[in-house]
Amino acid sequence: MTEAAAEAKATSAPGEVDPAPRQVDPPEHRYAAELDFLAAFDDGPRPPGWRLTPRAVVTFVVGSERPLSLPRGAEREGVPQRLTISEKFVGERALVERCVVTLAGERGLLLVGEPGTAKSMLSELLSAAVCGTSGLVVQGTAGTTEDQLRYGWNYAALLAQGPSRAALVPSPVMTAMSNGAVARVEEVTRCLPEVQDSLVSILSDRRIAVPELGGAEAAVYAAPGFCLIATANLRDRGVSEMSAALKRRFNFEQVHPIADIDMETALVRRQAAALLERVQAPFTVDDSVLEVLVTTFRDLRTGSTVEGWEVERPSTVMSTAEAVSVAAALGLAAAYFPTGRDVLSLLPGHLLGVVRKDDPADAARLLGYWDGAVRRRAERGGRLWRQVWELRDRLGN
Numbered sequence: 001m002t003e004a005a006a007e008a009k010a011t012s013a014p015g016e017v018d019p020a021p022r023q024v025d026p027p028e029h030r031y032a033a034e035l036d037f038l039a040a041f042d043d044g045p046r047p048p049g050w051r052l053t054p055r056a057v058v059t060f061v062v063g064s065e066r067p068l069s070l071p072r073g074a075e076r077e078g079v080p081q082r083l084t085i086s087e088k089f090v091g092e093r094a095l096v097e098r099c100v101v102t103l104a105g106e107r108g109l110l111l112v113g114e115p116g117t118a119k120s121m122l123s124e125l126l127s128a129a130v131c132g133t134s135g136l137v138v139q140g141t142a143g144t145t146e147d148q149l150r151y152g153w154n155y156a157a158l159l160a161q162g163p164s165r166a167a168l169v170p171s172p173v174m175t176a177m178s179n180g181a182v183a184r185v186e187e188v189t190r191c192l193p194e195v196q197d198s199l200v201s202i203l204s205d206r207r208i209a210v211p212e213l214g215g216a217e218a219a220v221y222a223a224p225g226f227c228l229i230a231t232a233n234l235r236d237r238g239v240s241e242m243s244a245a246l247k248r249r250f251n252f253e254q255v256h257p258i259a260d261i262d263m264e265t266a267l268v269r270r271q272a273a274a275l276l277e278r279v280q281a282p283f284t285v286d287d288s289v290l291e292v293l294v295t296t297f298r299d300l301r302t303g304s305t306v307e308g309w310e311v312e313r314p315s316t317v318m319s320t321a322e323a324v325s326v327a328a329a330l331g332l333a334a335a336y337f338p339t340g341r342d343v344l345s346l347l348p349g350h351l352l353g354v355v356r357k358d359d360p361a362d363a364a365r366l367l368g369y370w371d372g373a374v375r376r377r378a379e380r381g382g383r384l385w386r387q388v389w390e391l392r393d394r395l396g397n
Helices: 003-010 032-041 054-062 093-104 119-131 155-161 172-179 198-205 261-278 287-302 320-336 343-355 362-379 383-389
Strands: 108-113 137-139 151-153 168-170 182-186 207-209 219-221 227-233 250-254
Touching (some): 032 054, 054 093, 054 119, 093 108, 093 250, 119 182, 119 227, 151 155, 168 172, 172 198, 172 207, 198 227, 261 287, 287 362, 287 383, 320 343, 343 383, 362 383
Parallel strands (some): 108 250, 137 182
Antiparallel strands (some): 151 168
C-alpha cells in the first residue's frame, strides 16, 4: 500500500467505507492528522468560526522545524503525542502571516503572481486550515457567470413550487457564507468585469440578496468565519481589469518565485517523487539532473545566470510548477522505459516542449541559451555541463 493510500485509510472513520482512490487528495484529507494535532496543540484565541488559531494556521502552511509535543492535558484519542508538521509552501513566513491576518480580519485576500508560483496551493492550504475544507471554489474563466458566484435555480423545482429555498442552488460562495467558511475564486481577472463586480456587495455587505424569495428569506447573510480568497496571474493583467471598487475590498499579496535554488530543487524533487508515488513508480532521477533542470529554468525565468551572463527569456513562464512536471516526466520515462539510457539525454526534448507553448520562435531562444550559457559552462570544465552541451543536436537547428 502506498503512503497516500495508507493515509487515506488511516483518516477514515471506524466502520466507514474507504474513499475511492484519488489522483490528488485535498489538503484537508491529505494532512488530516496534522490538522487534528494542531487543533489540540494550540488552544489559544481563535477568530469566530476558525478551526485553528492563526498561529497554528501559519505552522500548518510553513511547517515546524522540529517535532511538536501536545501540552499536558491536551491529549486526544487518535492524535499523536508528538508530530513534525511538514513544510507545504516554500516562501516567506511573513507573507503567510500577512495572509492569515487578512483572513482573521474578514478582509478579502487576493494572491497575485506569475503562473506556477503556488498561489492556488497556498489558498487551498489556508482554506483547509481555517475552516476544514478547500472545496468551496469557483474557477474563473471568460465563461464564468454571475450565477456561479451567487446562486442559481433548480428549474424543475422552480416550475413545480415557485421560488423557494428548496429550489435555490447556492454557489460555493453562498455556501461558504452560510457555513462561515472560506470561499475561493481562482483566476478572478479572467472573469468578465460585470461578473467580478458581483463580489463587491458580497465583500461589503456580507450578504447575497435573493429578491425572488421575498420577506425574511430575501437575503443570505455571512456567518462568522466567512472570508474569500481570490487568485490572479500577473500574465493576465488587462484581460479583465478589476474595478477600483473591487480592488478596495481586497488585500493584495504577491507570491514570488522561490528565491533559493537549493530550496527550489528540493521542492521539485519532493513534488515529482510524490507524483510518481501516486502511480506506484520509483523516482530515480539523479540529483545532478535536477540541478541542471532547475538551473536552466531559473536562468530562462530571470534572464540572467548566477555567473552574471545575460540570457534571452522565452515568452512562456518557466515556473517551478513546470519544472516539477518535467522532473516527473523524466522520472516516469525512467520507470516505464528502463532501457539503460541516461535520463539527462531526455531533458532537451522536454525543455523544448515547455518553451514552445506560447511561441514556437522561443525554440531559437532555448538554442541560444545552449550556445551561450551551456557552452561557457562546458568550456569552464564542468563535466555535467559538458554532457549537457553535447546534447545540443537534440534541439534541432
